[in-house]
Amino acid sequence: MKVSKFGGSSLADAKQFRKVSDIIKADNSRKIVVVSAPGKRFKEDVKVTDLLINCAKTHYQSGKSDDDLELVISRYKEIAEELGLDSGIIDVIRDDLNQRLANTSITEGQYIDSLKASGEDNCAKLMAEHLRNQGLEANYISPKEAGLFLSNDYGNAHVLQQSYDNLAKLSENAGIVVFPGFFGYTPEGDLVTFSRGGSDITGSILAAAVKADLYENFTDVDCVFSVNPSLVANPKAIYELTYREMRELSYGGFSVLHAEALLPAYKEKIPVKIKNTNNPDCKGTLIVADRSPENGPVVGIASDTGFCSIYVSKYLMNREIGFGRKLLQILEEEGLSYEHTPSGIDDISVILHEEQFDSQTEEKVTNRIRTELEVDDIAVKRNIALVMIVGEGMRQSIGVAAKATRAFERANVNLDMINQGSSEVSMMFGVNANDADRAVQALYKEFFDCN
Amino acid sequence: MKVSKFGGSSLADAKQFRKVSDIIKADNSRKIVVVSAPGKRFKEDVKVTDLLINCAKTHYQSGKSDDDLELVISRYKEIAEELGLDSGIIDVIRDDLNQRLANTSITEGQYIDSLKASGEDNCAKLMAEHLRNQGLEANYISPKEAGLFLSNDYGNAHVLQQSYDNLAKLSENAGIVVFPGFFGYTPEGDLVTFSRGGSDITGSILAAAVKADLYENFTDVDCVFSVNPSLVANPKAIYELTYREMRELSYGGFSVLHAEALLPAYKEKIPVKIKNTNNPDCKGTLIVADRSPENGPVVGIASDTGFCSIYVSKYLMNREIGFGRKLLQILEEEGLSYEHTPSGIDDISVILHEEQFDSQTEEKVTNRIRTELEVDDIAVKRNIALVMIVGEGMRQSIGVAAKATRAFERANVNLDMINQGSSEVSMMFGVNANDADRAVQALYKEFFDCN
Numbered sequence: 001m002k003v004s005k006f007g008g009s010s011l012a013d014a015k016q017f018r019k020v021s022d023i024i025k026a027d028n029s030r031k032i033v034v035v036s037a038p039g040k041r042f043k044e045d046v047k048v049t050d051l052l053i054n055c056a057k058t059h060y061q062s063g064k065s066d067d068d069l070e071l072v073i074s075r076y077k078e079i080a081e082e083l084g085l086d087s088g089i090i091d092v093i094r095d096d097l098n099q100r101l102a103n104t105s106i107t108e109g110q111y112i113d114s115l116k117a118s119g120e121d122n123c124a125k126l127m128a129e130h131l132r133n134q135g136l137e138a139n140y141i142s143p144k145e146a147g148l149f150l151s152n153d154y155g156n157a158h159v160l161q162q163s164y165d166n167l168a169k170l171s172e173n174a175g176i177v178v179f180p181g182f183f184g185y186t187p188e189g190d191l192v193t194f195s196r197g198g199s200d201i202t203g204s205i206l207a208a209a210v211k212a213d214l215y216e217n218f219t220d221v222d223c224v225f226s227v228n229p230s231l232v233a234n235p236k237a238i239y240e241l242t243y244r245e246m247r248e249l250s251y252g253g254f255s256v257l258h259a260e261a262l263l264p265a266y267k268e269k270i271p272v273k274i275k276n277t278n279n280p281d282c283k284g285t286l287i288v289a290d291r292s293p294e295n296g297p298v299v300g301i302a303s304d305t306g307f308c309s310i311y312v313s314k315y316l317m318n319r320e321i322g323f324g325r326k327l328l329q330i331l332e333e334e335g336l337s338y339e340h341t342p343s344g345i346d347d348i349s350v351i352l353h354e355e356q357f358d359s360q361t362e363e364k365v366t367n368r369i370r371t372e373l374e375v376d377d378i379a380v381k382r383n384i385a386l387v388m389i390v391g392e393g394m395r396q397s398i399g400v401a402a403k404a405t406r407a408f409e410r411a412n413v414n415l416d417m418i419n420q421g422s423s424e425v426s427m428m429f430g431v432n433a434n435d436a437d438r439a440v441q442a443l444y445k446e447f448f449d450c451n
Numbered sequence: 452m453k454v455s456k457f458g459g460s461s462l463a464d465a466k467q468f469r470k471v472s473d474i475i476k477a478d479n480s481r482k483i484v485v486v487s488a489p490g491k492r493f494k495e496d497v498k499v500t501d502l503l504i505n506c507a508k509t510h511y512q513s514g515k516s517d518d519d520l521e522l523v524i525s526r527y528k529e530i531a532e533e534l535g536l537d538s539g540i541i542d543v544i545r546d547d548l549n550q551r552l553a554n555t556s557i558t559e560g561q562y563i564d565s566l567k568a569s570g571e572d573n574c575a576k577l578m579a580e581h582l583r584n585q586g587l588e589a590n591y592i593s594p595k596e597a598g599l600f601l602s603n604d605y606g607n608a609h610v611l612q613q614s615y616d617n618l619a620k621l622s623e624n625a626g627i628v629v630f631p632g633f634f635g636y637t638p639e640g641d642l643v644t645f646s647r648g649g650s651d652i653t654g655s656i657l658a659a660a661v662k663a664d665l666y667e668n669f670t671d672v673d674c675v676f677s678v679n680p681s682l683v684a685n686p687k688a689i690y691e692l693t694y695r696e697m698r699e700l701s702y703g704g705f706s707v708l709h710a711e712a713l714l715p716a717y718k719e720k721i722p723v724k725i726k727n728t729n730n731p732d733c734k735g736t737l738i739v740a741d742r743s744p745e746n747g748p749v750v751g752i753a754s755d756t757g758f759c760s761i762y763v764s765k766y767l768m769n770r771e772i773g774f775g776r777k778l779l780q781i782l783e784e785e786g787l788s789y790e791h792t793p794s795g796i797d798d799i800s801v802i803l804h805e806e807q808f809d810s811q812t813e814e815k816v817t818n819r820i821r822t823e824l825e826v827d828d829i830a831v832k833r834n835i836a837l838v839m840i841v842g843e844g845m846r847q848s849i850g851v852a853a854k855a856t857r858a859f860e861r862a863n864v865n866l867d868m869i870n871q872g873s874s875e876v877s878m879m880f881g882v883n884a885n886d887a888d889r890a891v892q893a894l895y896k897e898f899f900d901c902n
Contacts, residue, residue: 324792420793
């Protein structure tokens with residue numbers, strides 16, 4: 001059994017709906033279909049989810065949002081009409097939206113989540129109708145009915161363990177299950193969503209719950225590439241990579257899958273396949289637990305900007321038991337999460353996301369570190385990018401660091417930081433953000449272009 | 452004014468005592484002389500400090516130690532006789548030792564400290580006598596009289612701030628002050644020693660207190676070398692390096708100075724000079740606050756063995772606020788100090804000294820980490836060496852990492868870890884201890900041999 005998830009671009013219009021039904025028809029092991037909300041039809045278009053957020057905010061504050069509502073309904077209507085579906089389905093969707101809009105007795109966060117989630121929910125109803133119209137046995141199943149329970153973190157929920165047993169029963173359904181992504185319910189029965197893009201997570205949870213043979217994630221790219229195609233022309237495709245490699249590449253800015261989406265599949269060792277709805281014959285990228293490194297030690301190169309570092313030095317810091325722990329405690333108390341802590345003997349740098357570190361926070365945190373830890377020197381450096389080379393093969397390969405640093409040298413990029421843990425699935429370099437693209441291009445040339 | 456400290460090998464016999472007095476006579480700014488206890492006269496010889504520890508342990512337990520005591524006294528006697536000193540000085544030393552041995556009403560730790568310290572104390576009395584015999588005005592000054600107050604950590608004391616004001620008055624002394632290294636007194640008046648080799652610390656404290664122009668540390672090597680001379684023949688001498696560079700090299704196994712000795716001099720920006728008692732015309736090595744990097748970016752290469760790593764991985768660790776802090780807290784609660792924490796995204800390694808991590812500790816700590824932090828994987832790796840390249844010049848130099856990693860590749864040495872902080876005074880590599888010497892030799896060749 002396969003769980004097949006389709007992203008927003010795969011559901012943007014009637015043409016895309018037809019591609020999806022063709023894909024489902026082509027393989028009768030595709031028994032569970034998870035859908036996003038309709039995405040953009042063209043570059044300047046607005047995603048249904050964004051229309052819904054707008055509609056929800058306007059209505060919660062003013063009690064009116066007729067224009068915004070009609071924009072949403074028109075998207076479904078256009079699809080239904082082009083697919084020749086009975087107009088009753090649009091009445092169902094309109095009633096559903098009006099009910100949600102009327103329910104203003106909840107908090108704004110709950111209200112927005114409720115409207116946002118309707119994008120996926122109504123898309124699933126429409127897709128089920130379309131599949132039935134195509135002669136398939138297909139049933140829309142709601143997350144409430146199926147028992148997908150989430151924590152009550154509105155807009156950023158996490159799955160509760162009990163969901164898995166409930167959702168396992170989906171495999172007993174005779175026809176095709178069409179399931180909306182992105183949301184579930186708290187044990188108290190309130191609707192709650194994952195963070196944006198969370199339909200990927202729903203698909204992964206369902207795949208884990210039914211112990212699927214494969215979790216297919218249909219999107220609009222042929223596969224995962226070894227480097228950002230906007231930086232390198234015709235980059236090498238990755239046909240197979242491990243969960244860990246995908247996770248590291250995601251961290252480094254590869255946005256093909258939601259960062260949290262791999263966890264449920266990873267835990268149950270369900271293989272994940274990235275496929276292109278617009279080119280379903282392309283083999284795509286398979287994500288698995290283990291692979292044999294065949295094409296050299298490195299599988300991909302990624303980079304992400306928006307980091308800063310706090311550098312702290314203190315003579316004989318190294319001999320002060322608890323120094324590092326106290327430093328991290330201050331950050332934790334100030335609500336800051338950190339990424340890495342490369343260290344010398346008497347100095348340590350803490351790398352963190354710059355967005356959480358405005359000048360006011362910087363002043364407070366550096367003052368606390370200066371006085372509470374009695375440091376000799378403290379300095380903040382901004383505009384840092386992390387550049388990563390990723391690959392399971394790096395573990396056995398002498399010389400990867402030599403190749404990588406040679407690339408930085410050739411590109412005349414100074415290294416602020418090198419951080420390689422014992423895991424050796426990745427090697428991470430801190431550089432000035434202005435140098436990041438040049439560094440990535442040089443690394444690609446070094447590892448992929450000279451075969 | 453200069454503070455000149457002489458190590459044990461510079462005081463091993465009468466011939467060495469004469470070299471010391473010649474050095475003092477040659478420069479009348481050498482006004483404060485700090486002495487260790489007499490060291491080895493030949494390779495198989497025993498240092499006076501070791502004789503004293505033996506003597507103290509035997510006497511504290513059995514109440515008798517006549518043979519051990521005579522061995523100690525014979526060392527002073529031999530020197531005094533060869534230098535033609537009045538035999539009265541040996542009576543003074545014998546009385547002093549007998550008094551210390553008789554005082555068994557203290558703890559064994561205090562007792563051993565008291566006997567150990569006599570090595571330096573009586574050597575200072577003997578040196579003062581020798582200098583007077585040479586026609587110089589010289590006075591033995593005891594740390595108690597001068598007010599060198601230390602914390603009550605027997606065998607591992609630290610200087611108390613009030614000492615500096617007291618010791619500043621030493622500069623008012625008309626003649627040459629001869630001061631015993633290695634020990635001081637608690638504010639309650641109990642004798643207490645630094646950790647072994649702590650005479651270097653005494654000299655540094657005195658230099659800082661009197662705001663000396665220079666702190667000279669006389670030992671038995673011409674200078675600090677850029678690499679361990681037992682690994683590379685005729686290594687390049689280092690004539691000037693910064694406190695930070697010296698500190699990093701010390702960490703990496705360069706044992707020319709006690710690790711804690713630089714701190715007092717560093718705080719007052721007193722230059723420190725390493726000189727050879729046996730070759731005083733050699734220019735030696737000067738340690739200063741700032742230097743201009745002249746001979747390439749790297750000043751020295753060091754390595755040290757005896758490390759192990761705890762590798763921990765957990766899917767989405769990176770999103771778990773406080774994970775790193777909790778990990779370090781467990782280590783702190785188990786009394787473990789750690790060195791470095793290189794990290795990936797979902798994994799972190801903690802590098803620590805292996806000596807504190809026996810198999811029982813390992814079991815306890817890994818169990819706690821496994822259960823309290825619910826990690827996916829935990830593994831301990833032993834027999835790790837840290838190899839370091841050190842140099843202030845690395846900050847401005849692109850390509851140092853490339854050169855270094857190329858050397859590892861050429862030497863066929865796998866890198867378990869790379870850790871470069873934002874400070875860029877050093878770059879640190881974790882390798883299997885069996886590969887460390889080969890790695891150091893390859894790095895030396897890369898950075899020093901190809902000019």
